[in-house]
Amino acid sequence: MSTMTIARLAREGGVGVETVRYYQRRGLLDLPDRPAGSGLRGNVRRYGDEDIRRLRFIRSAQAAGFTLEQIGELIELDATEDRSRARELANQRIEALDQKIAELQAARKSLHRLAHDCAHGKAGPCPILTAFDGD
Amino acid sequence: MSTMTIARLAREGGVGVETVRYYQRRGLLDLPDRPAGSGLRGNVRRYGDEDIRRLRFIRSAQAAGFTLEQIGELIELDATEDRSRARELANQRIEALDQKIAELQAARKSLHRLAHDCAHGKAGPCPILTAFDGD
DNA sequence: ATAGGTTCCGTACCATAGTACGGAGTCAAG
């Protein structure tokens, strides 16, 4: 699988072709050389497993809450010896994740109570506007 | 606290004045009448506790992952008897939250492992690009 | 060798959720 076209790469990464091109523009994915083949300006670009890995990393890092800009830094960092910066970014994100997770769990609790009150309440509208009170 | 200016309302809600005005434009917050006082075109608008509650609801609902558009629907729903729609929205969001929470917890785990490997690894760069492998 | 599907690339556009600007009006203290 070492010579895919961009459509295949996109499919492997679970994104659209335009998204791959967008990541290339952002410098997150490499733009391979066009192999100077038959055509006048060269062949179509080819992608390999390394590109798939990179693309999947981008999606995972995004799911972890990193911005594309931070992901760019992570990718650059991966090639350096700067262990402390890498740890710093990871630990910052873990803290943010812990906060976010707690927030979402609190929200979940409120929504659960709302759904319950809403299902078993006597009459009238569900108490939506007060759903998050006391959290 | 039944006659605040917009700056006070914003402060109580933890947002900026421009954000309050934005929510008014979106129809999420009411635009109270300008009390026809001394001035030619009326006084400045005044806000009350109801507005604070509404604003805080908006922020909480946002934290729960609702979009502003959905929040608009929730606010309208609060005035109706449509219990099933309210429950539907709440339950949909709970499902999405459960997914999101699981995703963030997985990401947290990966980052934790990365930080650890990065701290105790022998030499060379941290294995950033492979941090999410095997999740 | 020709039709159709892809690729390439620049540029433009989109949604979401704000944030900023500027000028006129209004308010509150001194």
Next chain:
DNA sequence: CTTGACTCCGTACTATGGTACGGAACCTAT
């Protein structure tokens, strides 16, 4: 009764992360 802060309002701009468009080149199967 002026000065400085705040309000009002429309309009424009921003950030983030894409998505769409269009024409030329290219590639593949018939």
